[in-house]
Amino acid sequence: MIDLRALQAELDIGPLIQQLDSDLVGLAPVKRRIREIASFLLVARARERAGFNSSPPTLHMAFTGNPGTGKTTVALRMAGILHRLGYVRKGHLVAVTRDDLVGQYIGHTAPKTKDVLKRAMGGVLFIDEAYYLYRPENEKDYGQEAIEILLQVMENQRDDLTVILAGYTERMHTFFQSNPGFRSRIAHHVEFPDYSDEELLLIAHKMASESEYKLTDGAREALKEYIARRRQQPNFANARSLRNAFDRARLRQALRLVQWEGAVGVNDLVTLEESDIRASRVFTDSVPV
Amino acid sequence: MRITQGTFSFLPDLTDEQIRAQIEYALGKGWALGVEHTDDPHPRNTYWEMWGIPMFDLRDAAGVMQEVQACRQANPDRYIRLNAFDSSRGFETMRLSFIVQRPAEEARYRLVRTESAGRNIRYTLERA
Numbered sequence: 001m002i003d004l005r006a007l008q009a010e011l012d013i014g015p016l017i018q019q020l021d022s023d024l025v026g027l028a029p030v031k032r033r034i035r036e037i038a039s040f041l042l043v044a045r046a047r048e049r050a051g052f053n054s055s056p057p058t059l060h061m062a063f064t065g066n067p068g069t070g071k072t073t074v075a076l077r078m079a080g081i082l083h084r085l086g087y088v089r090k091g092h093l094v095a096v097t098r099d100d101l102v103g104q105y106i107g108h109t110a111p112k113t114k115d116v117l118k119r120a121m122g123g124v125l126f127i128d129e130a131y132y133l134y135r136p137e138n139e140k141d142y143g144q145e146a147i148e149i150l151l152q153v154m155e156n157q158r159d160d161l162t163v164i165l166a167g168y169t170e171r172m173h174t175f176f177q178s179n180p181g182f183r184s185r186i187a188h189h190v191e192f193p194d195y196s197d198e199e200l201l202l203i204a205h206k207m208a209s210e211s212e213y214k215l216t217d218g219a220r221e222a223l224k225e226y227i228a229r230r231r232q233q234p235n236f237a238n239a240r241s242l243r244n245a246f247d248r249a250r251l252r253q254a255l256r257l258v259q260w261e262g263a264v265g266v267n268d269l270v271t272l273e274e275s276d277i278r279a280s281r282v283f284t285d286s287v288p289v
Numbered sequence: 290m291r292i293t294q295g296t297f298s299f300l301p302d303l304t305d306e307q308i309r310a311q312i313e314y315a316l317g318k319g320w321a322l323g324v325e326h327t328d329d330p331h332p333r334n335t336y337w338e339m340w341g342i343p344m345f346d347l348r349d350a351a352g353v354m355q356e357v358q359a360c361r362q363a364n365p366d367r368y369i370r371l372n373a374f375d376s377s378r379g380f381e382t383m384r385l386s387f388i389v390q391r392p393a394e395e396a397r398y399r400l401v402r403t404e405s406a407g408r409n410i411r412y413t414l415e416r417a
Contacts, residue, residue: 089349090348092348111341115344117352118344118347118351118352118353118355118356119346119347119352121348121349121351121355122348122350122351123348123349157351157355160349160352161351
C-alpha cells in the first residue's frame with residue numbers, strides 16, 4: 001500500500017496549493033488545472049515507487065482569456081509551481097513576444113529563436129500574445145519559421161522545456177485554427193474567466209493593502225459602484241482596469257494632500273477617501289482611458 | 290598520440306553525463322559557455338573556430354548539450370572543446386576549457402630541432 005498523503009507532505013505540495021488559493025482571487029478553472037497537475041505528479045511518483053514506468057506528461061499550455069484576467073500573473077507563478085512539483089529542472093521563466101523570436105531578414109529568425117529556446121531550457125518559455133507569430137496576410141513573414149522551430153523543440157525536447165502561450169481568446173482561436181500543429185501539441189488549454197464584481201472588489205482591496213493604503217467606508221461604496229459602471233463602458237480590462245483606477249486614485253489622493261492647508265497626519269497618508277474615487281471620469285459618463 | 294589540452298585532458302574522455310555535470314557547474318558559477326572546433330589542435334593554435342557565439346544567460350545544460358551534439362554531427366572528425374568564460378570583473382577570462390570530442394585518428398606532431406647562431410637549439414612542434 002502507498003500512502004499518498006504522506007507522499008504529498010513529503011513533496012510539500014499542500015502549502016503550495018494553499019498559497020495559490022489565497023494569493024489569487026477567483027480563477028477556479030486555473031486552480032483546478034494546477035491541482036490536477038499536482039495530483040498527477042503525486043501519482044506518477046507513487047507509480048515510480050511501485051515499479052511502474054511513468055513517462056513525463058506533456059505540459060505545454062495555452063492561456064486564453066480577456067484582457068486583465070491574470071494570464072501573465074499565473075504564467076509567472078507557473079514556473080515556480082512546476083519547479084516545486086519537479087517537472088522543470090531550474091524553474092525560471094523566460095517571457096518573450098514576437099520581437100524576441102522573429103528576425104528581420106532571411107536567416108535571422110532561426111538563430112534568434114534557438115537562442116531564446118536555449119535560454120528557456122530547464123524552465124518555462126512564456127510567449128505572450130502568441131498570435132502575432134503568425135501573419136497570414138504576409139506570406140513572406142518570418143513568423144512561420146519561428147513557429148516551425150518552436151514546434152520541433154516542443155515535440156522533441158519536452159523534458160527540457162515547457163511552453164506557455166497566452167493571448168486573447170478569439171485571436172488565439174484563429175491562431176490555433178491556422179496552426180493545427182500547435183493545437184495538438186498543447187495538452188492544456190486553460191480558459192481564464194472574467195472576474196465577477198465581488199472578485200474585482202476583492203482584488204482592489206488586495207491591491208490597496210499590498211501597497212499599504214486604506215479605503216474609507218465611503219470609498220468602498222464608491223469603488224463598488226465604480227466597478228459596476230466601468231464594466232459597461234468600452235475597453236474594460238478586468239483587473240488591469242482596476243489597477244489603473246487604483247493608481248489614478250492614488251494620484252488624486254496625493255494632489256489632495258499637497259493642496260491641503262493643514263498638517264497631514266500619518267493616517268491621511270494611507271487613506272483613500274470617497275472623493276478620490278468619485279472624481280473618476282467613469283462617474284461622469286465620458287470616455288474612460 | 291593523445292592530445293592533452295585544457296582541463297581533464299589526462300583523464301579518460303568524459304561521458305556526455307559528465308560533460309553535462311561540468312556544464313551545470315559552469316552555469317552555476319554564472320559563466321558563459323562556447324563551443325569551438327578545429328582540425329589543428331597545436332598548443333599554439335589559440336584560434337579554434339567558433340560554433341555559434343558563446344551562450345550567455347543560459348540556466349540549464351540542455352541548451353549547451355544541444356549545441357555540442359550539433360557540432361559533433363557537423364564535424365565528426367575534428368576536435369571540439371567547450372570554453373567557459375567568466376565575465377566578472379577581475380577575471381574577464383576563460384575559467385574552464387575542456388575537450389569534448391577527438392577524431393578517431395588523432396593529430397600527430399613531431400619535434401623539429403634547428404641549430405641557430407651560437408650553437409643554440411630552437412625547438413618547433415610540427416604537424417607530422
